[in-house]
Amino acid sequence: xxxxxxxxxxxxxxxxxxxxxxxxxxxxxxxxxxxxxxxxxxxxxxxxxxxxxxxxxxxxxxxxxxxxxxxxxxxxxxxxxxxxxxxxxxxxxxxxxxxxxxxxxxxxxxxxxxxxxxxxxxxxxxxxxxxxxxxxxxxxxxxxxxxxxxxxxxxxxxxxxxxxxxxxxxxxxxxxxxxxxxxxxxxxxxxxxxxxxxxxxxxxxxxxxxxxxxxxxxxxxxxxxxxxxxxxxxxxxxxxxxxxxxxxxxxxxxxxxxxxxxxxxxxxxxxxxxxxxxxxxxxxxxxxxxxxxxxxxxxxxxxxxxxxxxxxxxxxxx
Numbered sequence: 001x002x003x004x005x006x007x008x009x010x011x012x013x014x015x016x017x018x019x020x021x022x023x024x025x026x027x028x029x030x031x032x033x034x035x036x037x038x039x040x041x042x043x044x045x046x047x048x049x050x051x052x053x054x055x056x057x058x059x060x061x062x063x064x065x066x067x068x069x070x071x072x073x074x075x076x077x078x079x080x081x082x083x084x085x086x087x088x089x090x091x092x093x094x095x096x097x098x099x100x101x102x103x104x105x106x107x108x109x110x111x112x113x114x115x116x117x118x119x120x121x122x123x124x125x126x127x128x129x130x131x132x133x134x135x136x137x138x139x140x141x142x143x144x145x146x147x148x149x150x151x152x153x154x155x156x157x158x159x160x161x162x163x164x165x166x167x168x169x170x171x172x173x174x175x176x177x178x179x180x181x182x183x184x185x186x187x188x189x190x191x192x193x194x195x196x197x198x199x200x201x202x203x204x205x206x207x208x209x210x211x212x213x214x215x216x217x218x219x220x221x222x223x224x225x226x227x228x229x230x231x232x233x234x235x236x237x238x239x240x241x242x243x244x245x246x247x248x249x250x251x252x253x254x255x256x257x258x259x260x261x262x263x264x265x266x267x268x269x270x271x272x273x274x275x276x277x278x279x280x281x282x283x284x285x286x287x288x289x290x291x292x293x294x295x296x297x298x299x300x301x302x303x304x305x306x307x308x309x310x311x312x313x314x315x316x317x318x
Contacts, residue, residue, distance in 0.1 A: 023068055023298050025205075030145050032100065033093045035080060039070040039296060040205050047160050048167065050226055051261035057223035058261045064156050065232050071153060071161045072294040074126075074196040074207050075215065076138070078117065081127035084141045085109055103144045109134055109282035113275075118288045124195035126213045126291040132244045132266065133314045134282045135216050135292045140310040142294075149306050152218040153295040154235040155263070158247045162210070162260045164203040169259045170210060171202035176255045183211030183258055189251035193288075210258040213291035214250045221245040221265040241315040242268055250289035266290075271317065281314040 029036045050061040083090035085108065090099055109130070116129050130138070132152075139150045153161070168174040172182060180188045182200045189211070197207040219225075220238040229236075238244060243265035249258030256262070270284035284290060300306075 023070065026070075028146060028148065030080070030083075030142065031147075032095055032098075032103075032145065033083065033090070034095065035083065035093055037076075037080060037294075038073040039294070040073050042069050042071055042157075042161055042204065044068040044298075045160070047163060047165075049156055049159055049229075049261070051169070051259070053169075054259065054261050055263070057263050058226070060226055062226055062229055063231055064160070064229070064234060066156060066160055067233060068298040069157060070296040070298070071157070071206065073201075073205060075213060075291045075293050076127050076135075077196055078122045078125055078127045081130075081138060082122075084138050086111075100144075103141065106141045106144055107137060108141075109137070110280060112283050112285075114285060116283065116285075116288075120192040120288070121195070125193050126196055126208070128193065128213055128291050129284050129288050130290070130292070131280070131282055131284055132216055132238075136310065136312075139294065143306065143310065148296060149300045149309075150294045150296050151309060152216050152292060154233075155217045155219045155245050155247065156229075156234050157295055158215065158217050158293075159260055161204065161206060162202065162248065164206070166203065166260070169261075171260060172200075179210065179255050179258065183208070183249075184251045185211040185249060185253055185255060185258055186251070187255070191252060193251055209248055210260075211249050211253070212251055213248075214246045214253075214264065214289055215248045216290065216292040217245045217247055219245045221263065223263075241317055242266055246290060252289055268317070277318075279317040281317065 023041045025041050027036050027038045044067050046063060046065045048061050049064045051058040052061055083093045091097055135152060142150045162171055164171050172178055184194045193213060201207045202209055219236040221243040222236055225236050246264040246266060270287040271279045273285045274280055
């Protein structure tokens with residue numbers, strides 16, 4: 001992956017027809033810095049969500065209709081996440097060595113009390129072990145830097161993007177013997193994360209949708225949600241600290257956990273080692289297998305909606 005992309009956004013129109021508002025692949029410059037990241041245009045469409053052959057929480061299979069959106073080509077890496085985490089690092093990445101006041105006003109994570117890379121690698125590796133709240137606050141930081149609304153994908157958006165038109169267990173079909181071509185998982189990862197984009201992408205050009213790290217979605221996890229899920233742009237808006245839905249499987253998972261339809265739930269045990277009282281709103285020291293990917297809706301919401309998304313107070317974790 002080219003990490004010295006031009007500061008200006010590069011627009012490349014895709015070969016498929018999108019929603020009523022035409023969108024295209026682009027590279028997002030993080031204004032005022034040397035950083036950027038590519039976003040993939042995902043067409044509006046319908047798909048069957050879930051799996052008849054999977055776990056009980058993947059049923060019933062149901063028809064879902066989604067508007068067009070953009071999604072990150074890669075999982076968010078430490079290269080992008082560290083300037084949000086450490087102001088001094090953000091200064092070194094800023095073109096003029098300054099941090100604008102509106103950006104500086106964004107609440108940053110508390111400094112982790114241990115190495116949150118867990119020795120697995122930093123440059124080009126997915127950022128890991130952040131809480132759901134932490135991932136959303138990173139999106140807020142990006143908004144202040146770019147003026148563009150980024151958020152976590154819904155479960156439906158994530159599965160739709162992962163499937164990329166496929167209907168089998170994986171984006172490439174049902175043959176798990178091919179998984180090592182597309183994913184880092186327990187059979188080939190050597191127990192560690194790897195740089196994003198080293199395996200084959202899916203049909204829509206997205207890397208590491210299977211494996212490497214599991215990915216946060218915005219949704220509250222509910223194993224019964226599919227039975228009452230809306231058909232149009234479904235989202236199970238979170239109201240509780242636990243659990244949230246996590247997708248994609250990770251470097252330490254078996255093949256079955258990497259299936260397109262597989263769902264997992266966040267767990268308070270992920271903070272079991274946290275010595276703080278109350279426990280950190282920002283870190284999961286026992287979840288070095290969780291990261292996230294960005295989504296941008298085709299139509300940016302009104303400012304009030306954006307602020308409501310970003311400014312929800314964290315729920316204390318006792």
